[in-house]
Structure formats: C-alpha cells, structure tokens
Amino acid sequence: MxxxxxxxxxxxxxxxxxxxxxxxxxxxxxxxRGLDSLLPSGPRVVAAVSAAAAAPAAVPPVVTGSAAPAIAPASGPAIVPQPQAVPGDIAELHAGREKSTHEAAPNGQVIEVPLELIDENPYQTRRTFDPAALSDLAESIKASGLAQPIVVRPGANGRYVLVLGERRCRASKLAGKTTVPAIVRPLGDEQAAEMTIVENLQRQDLNCLEQAQAFARLSSEFGLTQEQIGKRTGASRESVANYMRLxxxxxxxxxxxxxxxxxxxxxxxxxxxxxxxxxxxxxxxxxxxxxxxxxxxxxxxxxxxxxxxxxxxxxxxxxxxxxxxxxxxxxxxxxxxxxxxxxxxxxxxxxxxxxxxxxxxxxxxxxxxxxx
Known part of the structure; x- marks a missing residue:
C-alpha cells in the first residue's frame, strides 16, 4: 500500500x-479549513482545573468566538488556545441567545468531566469506528494519558453533550477511565453540528454515506443551501451536491x-x-x-x-x-x-x-x- x-x-x-x-x-x-475558522490556533498556557474546583457561576454570555481543543500533556499545565472571533454569521446567530445556567469552568479551560455525565452527540453521523484503532488509542491513553481534551457543551440537569472527540471518549472508556479532560463551550445547536461535521470531514475513514448524511443534516435542520454548507465546511458547492445526491x-x-x-x-x-x-x-x-x-x-x-x-x-x-x-x-x-x-x-x-x-x-x- x-x-x-x-x-x-x-x-x-x-x-x-x-x-x-x-x-x-x-x-x-x-x-x-472550516474547523480552523471555528477553533483558533494560538495557544496560551493555563493550569487545568477539576470539575469540583470549577466556579459555580453561570456561564458567561455566548461569545463571538470559540476555543480550539487544548493539548494537555501527560504531566504539567494544559495548553489552551486563545479565544478568536468566528465568522460573523455564526456570531450573529448566537447573539442574544438565552444564557446557560450550567456550571462550568472558566471559558476555554480544561476540567475533568465524568464520562458517565457525557451524552452522545446528536449530530454525529459517523457510525463505524475501527475496533483495532480504538484499542490502540486506549493503550496509548493508559500509558500516557489523553493528549488532546474533548469539547463538550452544557446539557440538561448538570450533564454535558459531546461536540468533538467521539473516538477519544470511546477509547477512554476502553482504557478504564472514569473521567476525561474536556473544554466546556456554550455552543448553540448549529455551531455544534457544524464543528462535528467539519471534524468528521477531516478524518480519512469517513465513508461517503456518512459524509452525505452530514451535509443533509446541515441542510434539513438549519436550512442551509449547498453553497452555505460548502463555505462553512471548506468543501465546494459541487462536491456537496454530489454527495447529497447519493x-x-x-x-x-x-x-x-x-x-x-x-x-x-x-x-x-x-x-x-x-x-x-x-x-x-x-x-x-x-x-x-x-x-x-x-x-x-x-x-x-x-x-x-x-x-x-x-x-x-x-x-x-x-x-x-x-x-x-x-x-x-x-x-x-x-x-x-x-x-x-x-x-x-x-x-x-x-x-x-x-x-x-x-x-x-x-x-x-x-x-x-x-x-x-
């Protein structure tokens, strides 16, 4: 090969x-490039905090930017990206939304979230995960910990909803972990769906049906045109149309x-x-x-x-x-x-x-x- x-x-x-x-x-x-427009790349170093130590204050108003998944080494401080503005249409979409009352760490910091409190991502169209690859990742997590935190958003009744990091969550469970490093972001449905789909498109093992279903969900649930989907995910309108026709x-x-x-x-x-x-x-x-x-x-x-x-x-x-x-x-x-x-x-x-x-x-x- x-x-x-x-x-x-x-x-x-x-x-x-x-x-x-x-x-x-x-x-x-x-x-x-779609995910880069939503998640910035410039890092800043902060100390990781636990869920118990997180401030029990309301999450700040929805911001016009979102943070990239931090890179948390096996030891030492976690590296968390500096906030960066997202495209204007997304910022306007979330402006004025009702504030979340979910308790979370300060925006962009890494906390340990219990795996049992994380609900599945409703916008995840990926259905197949290579068992061998998950097993390898689980062994790596056992040996060195999770290098990159997942991204979640506040859910109902003190729970969280997964946004980015499906494989990392599954592998952490296989590794016998009870908590996982996470960044909590107050994201709306459309932005969470967009980030999930862009992350999937960047993976090589996404089959064409899963890709077509991802584009279709952006169209049906949020009323986006093929051109808008292409701009937000980095694909061309022609490519989006070809997949959706399947x-x-x-x-x-x-x-x-x-x-x-x-x-x-x-x-x-x-x-x-x-x-x-x-x-x-x-x-x-x-x-x-x-x-x-x-x-x-x-x-x-x-x-x-x-x-x-x-x-x-x-x-x-x-x-x-x-x-x-x-x-x-x-x-x-x-x-x-x-x-x-x-x-x-x-x-x-x-x-x-x-x-x-x-x-x-x-x-x-x-x-x-x-x-x-």
Whole structure:
C-alpha cells in the first residue's frame, strides 16, 4: 500500500509542477479549513482545573468566538488556545441567545468531566469506528494519558453533550477511565453540528454515506443551501451536491455504501442508472457489483448498456480483477477529491485519471491538489 501511496504523491508533484504557471490569482478554501475558522490556533498556557474546583457561576454570555481543543500533556499545565472571533454569521446567530445556567469552568479551560455525565452527540453521523484503532488509542491513553481534551457543551440537569472527540471518549472508556479532560463551550445547536461535521470531514475513514448524511443534516435542520454548507465546511458547492445526491438511492443500495462495500464512484454510477431501473433493479445491480467484484469500468459499461442497449453486446468483456492495494488508493483519492478517480496499473506502472464535470469542478480539483 505504501508503494502505491508514494506513486500517487510523486505523480501529484509532477502534475502540480506542470500547472503551477497557470495558478489563478485567488484560491478557493480547501477542505479542512472550516474547523480552523471555528477553533483558533494560538495557544496560551493555563493550569487545568477539576470539575469540583470549577466556579459555580453561570456561564458567561455566548461569545463571538470559540476555543480550539487544548493539548494537555501527560504531566504539567494544559495548553489552551486563545479565544478568536468566528465568522460573523455564526456570531450573529448566537447573539442574544438565552444564557446557560450550567456550571462550568472558566471559558476555554480544561476540567475533568465524568464520562458517565457525557451524552452522545446528536449530530454525529459517523457510525463505524475501527475496533483495532480504538484499542490502540486506549493503550496509548493508559500509558500516557489523553493528549488532546474533548469539547463538550452544557446539557440538561448538570450533564454535558459531546461536540468533538467521539473516538477519544470511546477509547477512554476502553482504557478504564472514569473521567476525561474536556473544554466546556456554550455552543448553540448549529455551531455544534457544524464543528462535528467539519471534524468528521477531516478524518480519512469517513465513508461517503456518512459524509452525505452530514451535509443533509446541515441542510434539513438549519436550512442551509449547498453553497452555505460548502463555505462553512471548506468543501465546494459541487462536491456537496454530489454527495447529497447519493441519498436518492434506495435503502438496499445505501446499506451497501454504508457498509463500505460500494464506494463513491460506484454509487454515482448507480445514480445514473436510476432512470432505467426500478428500486429492486437498482438494488440487484448494486449486489451484483459487490458479489462479482465489478470494477468501475465494468459497472459503467452496464449502465451505458441500460442507456443505449442497441449499441452494446449482451455481456461486457471480462476484465482482470483490480489489485486490492490499487483499489484502496483509488478509494482514498475519490474521497479526498469528491469525484471519480481511475487508476490503471500494469506491474507497478500505469496512470491516474481524475474526472471532472465542468470547468468549475476542474478548478475545485486543482485547488484541492494545491492545498494538499
């Protein structure tokens, strides 16, 4: 796998060198900057305090900024970011909201919060967590403690609601911990949802169904347009639209996508087949793709055959099965770029083809490559 990753990065460097002289004057925001706009980066050092020592005063009025997760070493003082203003629309959204009466530490400081008092994040769309990765993180927590506090917000009846740090919470429980270092922030629903979704988008193992559901929740619950979602999460409007369209697929197909058996490019092709197949037919084509291990090219031939049956043979020609390492690299590129990617490999040599729908999408892909 490492060989294919190195090959991809080397090809990307050559590609970037060729287009450098055509770099536009202005760049779009790259994926991953959304959380930085909500959480500042400048640190200040304060002493971590316990929940019992926290001042039992009301939380200050909702501020126009929020603090980044602090970095708490195994020993010594916790490093907590300096408050920083968030985008104006979010500040205005929370201005004038009712103050929370939840008791918490001074804004931005780290306290120890009992795990049993932390409720699940209602805006968490991630459903799959790698057990091996959680186990490794739990062992690290046992040995050195939690290096980065989670972020929670005040809940009802003295409880807390998780905002950032789902994996850290789960791993802390596996490690036998009863409390976890946390930063308590008086966040509104929309800001908490936005921060959760941006954190998820920055992780590499988020599947395309979870990503689509995250965008859909911002749209349905807060009335945001695709353009607004893109600006707040660092994705392009085209990418947001591509992912949200996946939710039009029937449940049987979405289940295969959620289980990781169908990837973004395959789901997009099944969308193209919707005008020619009913729900049962689409689910059958999805299962056939998984059971036979069809490549993207083979699936595309079947969809094209549905579109123009008279121009294709009854059965597509058999094709050599794709190498699992090549397929994994292709899936990672598709997730990062939000579009179809084809990798053709011949004994360590080959080519990478990145598709784009229009000039705007072409510019978006270039911006992502430059930013990475």
């Amino acid at each position: 490492k060989i294919y990753r190195n090959t991809i990065y080397k090809l990307k460097e050559r590609f970037m060198a060729a287009i450098e002289e055509h770099k536009p004057a202005e760049k779009r925001r790259a994926l991953g 939710l039009k697929l029937p449940k049987g197909v979405l289940d295969l996508v959620g289980e990781g058996k169908l990837q973004f490019s395959e789901a997009r092709l099944l969308l193209e087949a919707m005008p020619f197949l009913d729900e049962a037919g689409l689910e059958k084509l999805g299962r056939t793709t998984v059971e036979l291990g069809l490549t993207v090219k083979q699936l595309k031939e079947r969809v094209d055959q549905l579109r123009n049956p008279q121009t294709f043979k009854s059965e597509p020609a058999p094709e050599k099965a794709i190498d699992p390492n090549v397929r994994a690299a292709q899936m990672e590129l598709e997730r990062l770029l939000g579009t179809r990617v084809h990798i053709t490999d011949f004994d360590g040599k080959g080519k990478i083809v990145i598709e784009y729908r229009n000039l705007e999408d072409f510019d978006r892909v270039l911006d992502l490559l430059r930013a990475s």
